[in-house]
Amino acid sequence: MKGLHGIIFSYEKHNDLRELTDHRMPASVPFAGRYRIIDFILSGMVNAGITDVGVVLHGNYQSLLDHLGTGKDWDLSRSHGGLRLLPPFASEQVRGSNGRFRGKMEALAGVRSYLEGIRQTHVVLADSDLIINIPLQDVYQAHMDSGADITAVCTSDLTETEDATYFRLDGEGRVKETLFPLNNPAGCHRALEIYILSKQLLLELVDECMSQDKVSLRGAVLQAKAGSLHIQSYVWDGYAAQVRTLKSYYLRSMELLDPAIRREIFHPQRPIHTKERNEASTYIDPAGTCCNCLVADGCTIEGTVENSILFRGVSVAKGAEVKNCILMQDVVISRDAVLHHVIADKNVAIMDSRTLMGHDKYPMVIAKDSKV
Amino acid sequence: MKKECIAMLLAGGQGSRLYVLTSNVAKPAVPFGGKYRIIDFPLSNCTNSGIDTVGVLTQYKPLELNSYIGSGQPWDLDRMDGGVHILPPYMQEGDKGTWYKGTANAIYQNIGFVDMYDPDYVVILSGDHIYKMNYGKMVEAHKKAGAACTISVLEVPWSEAPRFGIMAVDEEDNIVEFQEKPKEPKSNLASMGIYVFSWKKLREYLVNDEADPNSSNDFGKNIIPNFLAAGEKMIAYRFDGYWKDVGTLESLWDANMDMLSRGDLDLLEDSWPIYARLPSEPPAFIGKSALVEHSVVTQGCEISGTVLNSVLSHGARVEEGAEVSYSVLMPGVTVKRGAVVRYAILGENCQVEAGAMVGGSPESCDPDKWGVTVLGPGASVGPGETIAPNSMLNRDHKEVSR
Numbered sequence: 132m133k134g135l136h137g138i139i140f141s142y143e144k145h146n147d148l149r150e151l152t153d154h155r156m157p158a159s160v161p162f163a164g165r166y167r168i169i170d171f172i173l174s175g176m177v178n179a180g181i182t183d184v185g186v187v188l189h190g191n192y193q194s195l196l197d198h199l200g201t202g203k204d205w206d207l208s209r210s211h212g213g214l215r216l217l218p219p220f221a222s223e224q225v226r227g228s229n230g231r232f233r234g235k236m237e238a239l240a241g242v243r244s245y246l247e248g249i250r251q252t253h254v255v256l257a258d259s260d261l262i263i264n265i266p267l268q269d270v271y272q273a274h275m276d277s278g279a280d281i282t283a284v285c286t287s288d289l290t291e292t293e294d295a296t297y298f299r300l301d302g303e304g305r306v307k308e309t310l311f312p313l314n315n316p317a318g319c320h321r322a323l324e325i326y327i328l329s330k331q332l333l334l335e336l337v338d339e340c341m342s343q344d345k346v347s348l349r350g351a352v353l354q355a356k357a358g359s360l361h362i363q364s365y366v367w368d369g370y371a372a373q374v375r376t377l378k379s380y381y382l383r384s385m386e387l388l389d390p391a392i393r394r395e396i397f398h399p400q401r402p403i404h405t406k407e408r409n410e411a412s413t414y415i416d417p418a419g420t421c422c423n424c425l426v427a428d429g430c431t432i433e434g435t436v437e438n439s440i441l442f443r444g445v446s447v448a449k450g451a452e453v454k455n456c457i458l459m460q461d462v463v464i465s466r467d468a469v470l471h472h473v474i475a476d477k478n479v480a481i482m483d484s485r486t487l488m489g490h491d492k493y494p495m496v497i498a499k500d501s502k503v
Numbered sequence: 504m505k506k507e508c509i510a511m512l513l514a515g516g517q518g519s520r521l522y523v524l525t526s527n528v529a530k531p532a533v534p535f536g537g538k539y540r541i542i543d544f545p546l547s548n549c550t551n552s553g554i555d556t557v558g559v560l561t562q563y564k565p566l567e568l569n570s571y572i573g574s575g576q577p578w579d580l581d582r583m584d585g586g587v588h589i590l591p592p593y594m595q596e597g598d599k600g601t602w603y604k605g606t607a608n609a610i611y612q613n614i615g616f617v618d619m620y621d622p623d624y625v626v627i628l629s630g631d632h633i634y635k636m637n638y639g640k641m642v643e644a645h646k647k648a649g650a651a652c653t654i655s656v657l658e659v660p661w662s663e664a665p666r667f668g669i670m671a672v673d674e675e676d677n678i679v680e681f682q683e684k685p686k687e688p689k690s691n692l693a694s695m696g697i698y699v700f701s702w703k704k705l706r707e708y709l710v711n712d713e714a715d716p717n718s719s720n721d722f723g724k725n726i727i728p729n730f731l732a733a734g735e736k737m738i739a740y741r742f743d744g745y746w747k748d749v750g751t752l753e754s755l756w757d758a759n760m761d762m763l764s765r766g767d768l769d770l771l772e773d774s775w776p777i778y779a780r781l782p783s784e785p786p787a788f789i790g791k792s793a794l795v796e797h798s799v800v801t802q803g804c805e806i807s808g809t810v811l812n813s814v815l816s817h818g819a820r821v822e823e824g825a826e827v828s829y830s831v832l833m834p835g836v837t838v839k840r841g842a843v844v845r846y847a848i849l850g851e852n853c854q855v856e857a858g859a860m861v862g863g864s865p866e867s868c869d870p871d872k873w874g875v876t877v878l879g880p881g882a883s884v885g886p887g888e889t890i891a892p893n894s895m896l897n898r899d900h901k902e903v904s905r
Binding site for chain 2: 163164165174203388390393396397402403404405407409410411412413414415416417419420421422423424425426427428429431440441442
């Protein structure tokens with residue numbers, strides 16, 4: 132799409148993902164068997180025809196860099212435009228805070244020269260902790276039709292979400308009030324932190340916030356300017372999950388075993404792209420059983436696996452039992468081990484006959500590269 | 504820029520013995536093993552062997568193959584210098600351009616391409632074999648022996664030798680005689696159709712062969728016998744891994760089943776990866792009512808029925824109450840509720856409607872009349888319909904005879 136430019140914020144702010152974010156940012160937490168969380172919004176942008184995307188990096192971004200590479204897996208490796216990675220050292224302003232920004236407006240100020248160079252008239256801002264498959268071209272069309280200054284995507288689903296932003300809307304869907312934190316959000320809409328506005332307005336807001344030492348988009352812009360700017364809501368009641376705590380990570384992952392939810396998130400016309408890894412098909416041995424599972428390629432299943440999500444290259448040996456688990460890339464489960472409600476991070480090895488039990492409400496997490 | 508060694512891959516054949524499976528695509532583009540197409544094997548072998556320049560000679564229905572190969576990126580063959588190149592026949596001054604008349608003529612017509620890289624050695628490959636092989640070692644053997652031509656060979660059971668091109672060798676593995684499908688084989692070393700030539704020599708023989716009006720311009724029939732007759736140094740390079748020519752429906756089915764047993768052909772073993780170009784699809788979903796045994800499943804599959812001893816490619820769906828056994832489902836196949844598919848190959852995007860019965864086990868019918876049932880790409884089988892073992896349907900639901 133000629134008119135829209137994408138900017139994704141990768142954040143370390145919501146840090147309730149426990150061991151999963153020891154070595155990586157929430158954006159690059161593995162999800163749904165073969166993806167990283169950022170793949171969903173990034174693919175959404177590409178599927179809407181966006182050709183230029185900037186990813187604002189923050190904190191521990193090594194694993195995100197490995198994942199995104201040149202952007203070729205999202206068709207964003209271009210001679211003109213394409214994927215731009217924006218490390219936090221880009222400006223004087225953020226240097227004082229050790230390269231870490233305190234809010235989106237500060238992050239944007241840090242890449243101001245990049246913003247000036249944007250070829251498109253409009254910008255879509257999004258977080259990288261959102262699981263969604265939304266046709267962003269429709270949101271952009273709605274933004275142009277409404278003539279609003281800012282269009283904010285939100286949902287009427289008030290599922291408890293860590294550090295959520297809420298909107299109170301008027302009859303025409305205009306945002307009258309922006310609220311956070313909010314203990315009782317009844318009657319409000321929850322922000323999905325996707326915003327469309329013109330490049331011009333974005334630059335003005337960035338400059339204004341910087342001159343007043345204001346750092347937060349939702350505080351200094353959405354909350355403070357509800358009267359002077361026309362902030363229009365775009366209500367999306369399709370599937371959307373903001374993954375900010377381990378509990379929601381587990382719950383949202385397990386939801387994928389529901390075919391209706393998979394149909395929404397894996398829409399055939401809007402495929403989710405990810406870094407390709409070469410792997411043969413998964414083999415299921417006569418000794419193994421596998422039911423109600425999402426299984427990526429390259430796995431070898433010789434044991435029993437139920438209600439679980441297996442990432443690429445997982446092996447489950449004979450006699451092992453895996454129930455209600457999430458096993459990430461290259462996890463090895465040896466003979467007769469029993470795992471219930473366990474999230475095993477990349478390259479975890481579980482030795483023979485070990486028994487590990489978590490709980491529905493409190494899954495056990497085993498950190499990357501551990502050997503049990 | 505000069506390259507020591509380049510590969511030329513013969514991918515223009517029709518593959519007529521795969522019948523409906525190649526009615527719209529060249530044989531090298533036929534899907535294999537869940538994630539692959541046949542051509543992934545020679546292309547991945549090249550890149551794993553350190554050969555970064557590959558000419559792919561196409562002629563028969565090349566469109567799908569061309570778009571599959573694309574820039575060559577999945578095989579790391581998108582290079583600044585070299586990489587993979589599609590080489591179709593082309594027009595030449597006057598009316599000299601022709602279709603490729605034979606395998607040797609295909610290379611002859613592309614002498615200009617090979618000369619651009621000025622290689623010392625050229626590896627000639629075909630696009631219908633399933634195997635993992637280090638061509639680099641074969642080129643080393645060729646260099647060490649100072650040969651003009653090296654042919655890779657496989658020891659086959661003596662009883663099967665009459666089906667192959669057989670190389671008789673002396674005690675140093677110099678080739679002394681070549682027999683094409685001999686009744687009385689002098690050796691059990693079968694040619695695998697993989698040759699290494701010293702380019703200067705081959706170039707000379709190609710030019711002479713072209714000048715011979717009686718030649719069929721074929722490597723097996725003309726070039727190799729001419730090398731032998733002229734007393735050029737030719738050696739056999741013994742290969743002892745898995746190798747299968749998948750030029751027939753039976754051998755294609757066999758090779759898929761061989762892969763399942765994970766013996767000599769273990770694709771999950773990752774020291775010699777086979778690369779493929781794949782669409783973005785979510786992981787496979789294996790449902791609550793599913794039973795999957797001794798089978799492979801691929802991303803995009805949705806399985807709620809029973810799958811035994813089968814290969815399911817990406818996007819294949821098996822609904823509740825359906826049974827698929829000893830079968831190969833190519834990408835996008837759907838088997839609906841209560842349908843049964845046994846001993847069959849289902850081409851891309853086939854639809855088997857509810858309650859249909861496709862194929863059957865060797866015990867289910869007269870053993871002499873039994874064979875693998877094949878549905879061409881896009882074919883559909885109506886609700887409750889029965890398709891007998893050994894039969895073959897095309898896209899328009901017409902029976903095709905073998």
